[in-house]
Amino acid sequence: MTVGRRVRRIRTERGISQEALAGAVGVHRTYLGGVERGERNLTLRSVERLADRLGVPVRELIGDGPEG
C-alpha cells in the first residue's frame, strides 16, 4: 500500500476531512488529493507532518516497496 493510500485510510478512519488535514499540514486540499492518489513524491518532512497530525508514527505511513 502506498503512503498516499495509508494517509487516506488513516485520515478517513479518524473522520478527518481532506480539507482539515491539508490545512493542518499547510498544503492545499488538491495537493493532498494528489498525495493520496500517489501522484506526489513526498519529502520526509511532509511525511513527518502528516504522521504527526494523524497521530501515528512515521513508520506506519512508510511501507516497503515502490511507492505506487
Added chain:
Amino acid sequence: MTVGRRVRRIRTERGISQEALAGAVGVHRTYLGGVERGERNLTLRSVERLADRLGVPVRELIGDGPEG
C-alpha cells in the same frame, strides 16, 4: 538517529564508499554528504533508492521523530 546517519552507518558497515553509493543512486558525492549530515530533505523515492542500494528495507532508514 536521522535518516542520514543511518545511511552513513549502514554504508560504512557494508564498506561502500560515499562515491560508490552516490553513483549507484544517481547523485553527486557532495549531495550524499549533505544527506548524511542531515542537511537534505529527502524525498521518499530517494530514500527508496538508497535503501534498495544498501540492501535494507525502507523502514530501516526511517526512524520516528524529527529528522535532525
